[in-house]
Amino acid sequence: EAQVTQNPRYLITVTGKKLTVTCSQNMNHEYMSWYRQDPGLGLRQIYYSMNVEVTDKGDVPEGYKVSRKEKRNFPLILESPSPNQTSLYFCASIRGTEAFFGQGTRLTVV
């Protein structure tokens, strides 16, 4: 079964404490992406990766990092989280016109 798996699903953390949200896909897709969803703003792209070791900024990259050391994994890293990064995060794995989304990670930074 085609799957995009994100972990954790829920996370509450404190300002400044580094965290990583993992994303893994089993479809051998080259393209992966991270989005954040905020009320009234829809989904906005944070970073994307077109292949292993190839990443680029999306529309709202500030405060985030990513890495793509292997095709299946695309972790999102918050080196020093701040309250304005409280949001719902989605990882997506895409090939052609097909996009598969993870279940989401609800992050709260206090």
Added chain:
Amino acid sequence: AQSVAQPEDQVNVAEGNPLTVKCTYSVSGNPYLFWYVQYPNRGLQFLLKYITGDNLVKGSYGFEAEFNKSQTSFHLKKPSALVSDSALYFCAVRVPGGSQGNLIFGKGTKLSVKP
């Protein structure tokens, strides 16, 4: 700037009535168009897409959408709404010539279907 507009934050419909969730877009070229649905505490689920061909596209759960190039619209429709259709709906476009995953999303429309 390229954008997707969903003019209604919320749409309220009685069960059994037809529903329409509106979407208009502003992009250059001939975009690919998508609808996704998000149920509470769930991820995004694909409903349907328009790539080329027939302007009326049929998708999952009885939904359909009509592509109108002259009005740059891609409204989502269903002839008879169900209470279980209540969810958040997102319209998205993929910009031609851009990175393959560059989906631009609307802000979402909350659909509420009452019994």
